[in-house]
Amino acid sequence: MSLVQGYSRRRTRLADSYPLSFHCLLCHGFEEFGVANAAVLADDSSAAAVDLVAYLAQLTRQTTTNVTILTNGRPDLEENSKIVAAKARGFNVDSREIKSFQSGGSAGSPLAVEFTDGSVARFGFVVHHPRTILRGPFAQQLGLEITSAGDILVWGMFQETSKRGVFAAGDCATPLKQVAIGMGAGVTAGIGANSQIVQEDIARW
Numbered sequence: 001m002s003l004v005q006g007y008s009r010r011r012t013r014l015a016d017s018y019p020l021s022f023h024c025l026l027c028h029g030f031e032e033f034g035v036a037n038a039a040v041l042a043d044d045s046s047a048a049a050v051d052l053v054a055y056l057a058q059l060t061r062q063t064t065t066n067v068t069i070l071t072n073g074r075p076d077l078e079e080n081s082k083i084v085a086a087k088a089r090g091f092n093v094d095s096r097e098i099k100s101f102q103s104g105g106s107a108g109s110p111l112a113v114e115f116t117d118g119s120v121a122r123f124g125f126v127v128h129h130p131r132t133i134l135r136g137p138f139a140q141q142l143g144l145e146i147t148s149a150g151d152i153l154v155w156g157m158f159q160e161t162s163k164r165g166v167f168a169a170g171d172c173a174t175p176l177k178q179v180a181i182g183m184g185a186g187v188t189a190g191i192g193a194n195s196q197i198v199q200e201d202i203a204r205w
């Protein structure tokens with residue numbers, strides 16, 4: 001069985017409410033090179049999510065040297081060792097609770113972040129990568145092992161899952177959700193599935 005079921009992004013109040021937001025700095029961001037500043041939104045304290053925020057902050061620094069991690073009033077995030085380490089390396093950490101994101105404002109910092117205390121900060125753009133969710137019930141029904149990032153765990157060269165005979169390819173089975181990667185994984189999953197069929201046929205001879 002091959003799974004190519006895709007994924008959805010977990011939608012959040014914040015994620016729905018602002019323009020000038022990028023979920024992936026390999027897809028967007030270069031066109032903003034040289035903006036005065038930018039922000040990375042942290043909203044999930046799981047280890048995988050905090051690691052991703054730290055990585056996204058580093059990628060954002062390729063666009064501007066003034067990068068702020070927004071922890072949205074969450075002490076668990078502000079005190080997280082990865083966020084503390086980022087602060088020590090020169091990233092700003094803003095712990096104010098966010099009320100809204102609005103576009104419009106000064107050139108170079110067109111995104112306004114309004115905080116619940118009434119203060120406002122402006123950024124060139126904000127990066128937010130919501131946790132992804134597998135579409136469909138198949139992985140759960142088949143009892144497949146899932147990674148901490150929420151993808152189907154695959155191993156080896158041929159996209160094998162934790163259950164023999166089940167292969168997963170594409171967005172559901174990688175954090176690198178891109179067409180070329182999904183196509184390549186689909187090809188290798190097909191080769192792997194056929195190899196198992198051949199092995200089982202030969203074993204029955």
Ligand SMILES: Cc1cc2nc3c(=O)[nH]c(=O)nc-3n(C[C@H](O)[C@H](O)[C@H](O)COP(=O)(O)OP(=O)(O)OC[C@H]3O[C@@H](n4cnc5c(N)ncnc54)[C@H](O)[C@@H]3O)c2cc1C
Pocket residue numbers: 004005006007027135136137169170171172177178179180182
């Ligand atoms: C806004 C956006 C922009 C992107 N831009 C780029 C880009 O510029 N370059 C790039 O390389 N990648 C880009 N991507 C990523 C790219 O679209 C994905 O990596 C790629 O489509 C993954 O293919 P897939 O087959 O794994 O999943 P999908 O394309 O999501 O296909 C999964 C399919 O399974 C179907 N399905 C789900 N559940 C069931 C079910 N229960 N029964 C039957 N069918 C089901 C779905 O309807 C869907 O058709 C972008 C993604 C988004 C969302």
